[in-house]
Amino acid sequence: MAEQIVTANRLNDGIVVYFAGDARWVADINEARLCPAGKDAGEALLAEAKTGSYQATAVDPYLMDVVRDAEGRLEPTKYREKIRTLGPSVRLDLGKQVWGPKGHAA
C-alpha cells in the first residue's frame, strides 16, 4: 500500500528534499516523515510542512506516494519521483545517485 510523504526542492541549490517533521527538510528520503493513516492526513502533513519559515528552505512542497521495498526502505511509486530521488538516468555520475548514505557526496 502506498503511503505519502512531502517533497520539495531546496531553495539554495534546488536539491530534492523531504519533510522530516519539526520544520526539518532532509535530502535522504528514508528520513522523511510518513503520513499517518487516515483520510485528509496527507493534506494535514502538507499543511504542517508549509508552516513557519519553510519558504526559506523548501520550494513548492507537494505530496508524493512511496512504498517500502524488501529491505524496508522507502521508494517512490512514480518514475518521475524515482528519477528525482536518484538524478538523471542518463548521467549516473551526477545527482543523488552518487551520494553516499546520509545524503553526503560520496
Place this chain on the structure above:
Amino acid sequence: MYRYDEFDRTLVLERARQFRNQVARRQSGEITEDQFKPLRLMNGVYLQLHAYMLRINIPYGTLSSRQMRTLAHVARTYDKGYGHFTTRQNIQYNWPTLEEIPEILEVLAEAEMHGIQSSGNCIRNVTADQYGGVVAEEVEDPRVWSELVRQWSTLHPEFSFLPRKFKIAVTGSPSDRAAVKVHDIGLRAHKNAEGKIGFEIIVGGGLGRTPYIGKTIAEFMPAEHLLSYLEAILRVYNRYGRRDNKYKARIKILVDDIGIEEYRRQADEEWESLKDGALTVPQEEVERIRAYFAPPAYETLPARDSGYEAKLFEDAEFRAWAKVAITAHRQPGYAIVDISLKPIGGIPGDASADQMDALADLADEYSLSELRVAHEQNLVLPNVRQSDLYALWQKLKAHDLATANIGLISDVIACPGMDYCALATARSIPVAQRLSKHFASLEKQHDIGRLHVNISGCINACAHHHVGHIGILGVDKRGEEFYQITIGGRADEFAKLGDRVGPAVSYDRVIDAIDVIVNTYLKLRQPGEKFIATVERLGIGPFKEAFAEENLDAAA
C-alpha cells in the same frame, strides 16, 4: 561581428545586480517563492527536477570564440563541467546554485550574454538561420533583420505582457533552416521583381498541444514597413489573444479562430495608423546594423581547393564526414562546417567544458573566431578555408566532435525530458541514445540517408516532434513511459505536421517501432528517394500496416 551597444551593456549589468538583490531577499525570507518566481524566470532561471537551470540566450545563434570560452568557464566553474545546447539556440546549465547565479550572470554580461527575456509572456529571443551571412544560397542576411526586430522588441512597453510568450524566427534563404512556419511569426526575406528586399510574413505557426503550420499574412512586405506591420500584427494579438486560457492564448489559436483573411484585415486596419510613421525602418539604421555584421576579413581564394579535393578522393572516412558536415559558402574557397553534438550514444546537444574550449580554439584557428549554434542542437564553424578542412576534421575527431551524422538518423533532436525537466511526462534522452546506438553503423546511416528524428518528453514539444520526419512524443500511460510516433512531418520550407502511425508504444518497444518504419522505407523507396519523399509519395498507409503487423502496442 555584432557587439552590444552601450545601452544594452548597462542594462544587462544592471539586471544582474538587481537579481543579486532579489536572490538575497528571497533567501532572507523577505519575499516568497510566488513573488520571486517571475523575477527568476525573467532572468532565465528555472527550477528543474534536481536543481536550478539557467538558460542563456545566444541571439541568432552567433557566438564569438571569446563567448564560447566564457560558456566553457561557466560550465567548469559553476556547473558540472558541461552545458546543453537547445532547439532555441540557447545554452542551458543544469546545476547552478541560486546563490551563484547572480555571479554567473555578471560573468556572462562581461561577454555580452544574458538570460533576459528567455521567459515570460513577451517577445522571446529572435532566432535566425544559423548560416546567416555565410551560406551561398542566401538572398539577405537574416541576422540584420533579427537584430532590428530584437531592438524593437526588447523591453517593448506595449508587448511585455502579451497573452502568452511570442517567438519570432527569420530566414533569408530559399531553404528554411529556422523553421519559420512553426513560429508565432516567421519572416522570410526575399527579393521582388525589381530586386527590392521584402518579407514574407507568416503568422500563427506553432507546436505544443495544438500544432499549426503558420499562414502567410503578407507575401511581400517591403523592408521599410517591417516593424510597423509587425506592430500591427502584435496589437491585434495583444487585444484579442485569449488571456483567459493559457492553452488557447498563443497567436496560432487566434489566427485559427478568426481565419487568416480576417486577421489580415484587422492587421491592415491597425496598420493604417502606423504605416509610414515612427516605425518606418530608416535605411541608415539598417546599414548601421549591417555594418556590425560585415563579413570578416576573408582571403581571396580559388573557388575549389585542389588539396581538399584530393583528400576527399583519398580518405573515405573524411569523405563521409564532409558529405554531411559541409555546406557551400558564399565566399569562394571557404566552407561552412557543421559540428555534430550527437556522438553515437551521447546526449544530444550536450558539450563538455573541454569541448567548448577546444571549439573556441578551433574557431580562432580556422573560422575567423566565429561559431554558430544550430537549432538542431549542433554547432557550426561558419568560415573555414577549404584547404583547412582536413586538418580541422582531424582535430575535431580528437575531441569526439566529428561524428559524420549531420542530418542522418542518429542526429536526433531531443529535449531534456524527464531526466531533467520538471514538466516532462517521459524521458527523451535515453530514447535518443538507444536509437543512436541501434543505428550506430555510419554506413547504414548514410544508406538510410537524410532522416530527422525529433523526441519531446511532453506535449510542449520543445524538440519539435510534430515536424520531425519521425516524431516521438513521450506520454504517461498508467504510470509508464509510452511514446506516440508520427511520420511525415517536416520543418523546412515545405513544413508539414506528421501523422500518427499507430498507438503509443512502450519504452521497451520504441526502438523496434522506429526499426519497422525505417525498414518499411528501405523496402519501398525508389532509387535515390529520401525518407520524407517516400512517405509523401506513398502516404502513411504502408507504414501503418507494417506497424500494425508488428503488434507494437501489445504488452511487451
